[in-house]
Amino acid sequence: MSKIFHVMYDDDAKVMTAAGKLVGQGIRVKDVYSPFPIHGIDPVIGIKRTRLAICSFMYAMTGTSLALLGMWYFMIQDWPMNIGGKPSFTLLENVTAFIPVTFEFSVLCGAHGMAITYLLRNGTLPGMPASNPDPRTTDDKFVVEITTDNNSMSAEELEAAIRATDLLELSIKDA
């Protein structure tokens, strides 16, 4: 019978110590639920580096291209505009004027794209069902999730190792 352990801690430093200790004994931690990002926990529990920054860069570059393409079409191609005596009718010679809008649109696309990707990937878009094991992890408690499925130890051995850490509560559920 496979089991899920939800180990609750009341301090992020305790989570770090406990996770380091458990991983040191060869136990694989499935996930950590925390009300805020804990710096440095990712390499400890073996979570891969986020690729969100790469996504953000691609969204921002999309924004840059779209903004320049749009302004080229509106201001140069479709209806050439002479503003402030600069009737050169080429994108390159007018590009300085388009920089602020390009910059803003890049930020807009980068930020929105990144936020939506983040929410989608985490399954936390508005209206989605909560996936954290305990509502208190959105307030001031921290939960470490360990399963027997991806550990070679037996449930009893795992429980003994977990109990040896500075925990607040332990709930064991059948998977």
Add this chain to the structure above:
Amino acid sequence: MEFKFEGRLKLVTQVLMAVGVLALVGGFLTDHSDHHQRFWANLLINGFFYFTMALAALFFYALQYATESGWSAVLKRWFEALWGFLPWGAAVIVIVLVAGKLHLHHLYHWMDHSLYHEYMVEHGDHFHYVDEIEEGAVLNPNYDHVIAGKAAYFADWFFWLRTAVYIGTFLIFARLFRKWSLQEDEAPNLDLHYKQYRRGALFLVFFAVFSSTLAWDWIMSIDTHWFSTLFGWYVFSGMWVSFMIFTNLSMLWLRSKGYFQEVNESHMHDLGKWMFAISMLWSYLWLSQFLLIWYSNIPEEVTYYMSRVLGDYKVPFMLMFFINFAVPFYTLIARDAKRNPRFVIPVGILIFIAHFVDVYLLVIPGTMFDHNHFGFFEVGLFLGFLGLFMNRTFATLAKAPLISKNHPMLQESIELQY
């Protein structure tokens, strides 16, 4: 741990200084421009570039105290070391200004007294300038209406008072901060820390004004007819990023030699972030100044950019902007790149030189016009000043323990983990 300023490092700085002296003498003798204009212009460029780098260290130190920042406590002594160059840089700037007032060169057009008076009366072999028409007075062909309107600001007493107040303020604050920092080493003293916190904030008030006005007085006044409110911030962001690059590269070197072992990867990452962020600040201000002037296209404003964007300086000016913006943006944006010396060192050296070219192009187009030469003299003087700057910095660094004791946030800084 104590730093010893000796061996190869000392030799390198001395060789660089010798190169600088050779360039200085050789440059003066071979400079055939009017009144050794090229010689003085380069002296001003180098003096200003390195002086403001040391000044940025003072600013950054005060900023760390005023914001009660913990991460930088282990770097405190390094910032203090950079102030070792402050009196030297100030001396070079004052020498150039005094030489200008003595009419040994003509970097500052406004130092010409004949510009300010509408009429002149002949007195033997020279002219006596007057503001009101009088017996025997003729129109002064040199009279410049725009510069005459700035007479109050460029009045001798006011100009020298400002220069003295800037330099005096910086030197006094640097001295006091250093004194308190060494005093703190003797015994834990929280009152002293809060004193530095308050004095740091006070310094920022002075610096906020002086960083702008010193750039107007010493650099912007070269193009006397032209003005830009943003100029001071632009120069300020330039000095800040040069200082950050120098700090980052020096820390990499010092750590590889076994010094500053308390400075960990996270500190280096933070320094990389500063390098990246202030490069963006600089680019933002460059564009903000350029964009508005380019867009409005008013004759009195575009003069400054005519020579830089259309004239002889087009290539270095645009290339300098491209390097200072695009290179750090695309190479240092990633987290791993900021932590990787293989990225930081070449990019740092490249944009350090490009920021020197930035200061070079603040001065040269308005002083050498289209008769400029770039040769061994410029390179030699740059290296010479780099040698002097490093020599003073590392000599000051050797005078105190590398890590200050009893800073209340020292432990937080040592354990910095991001």
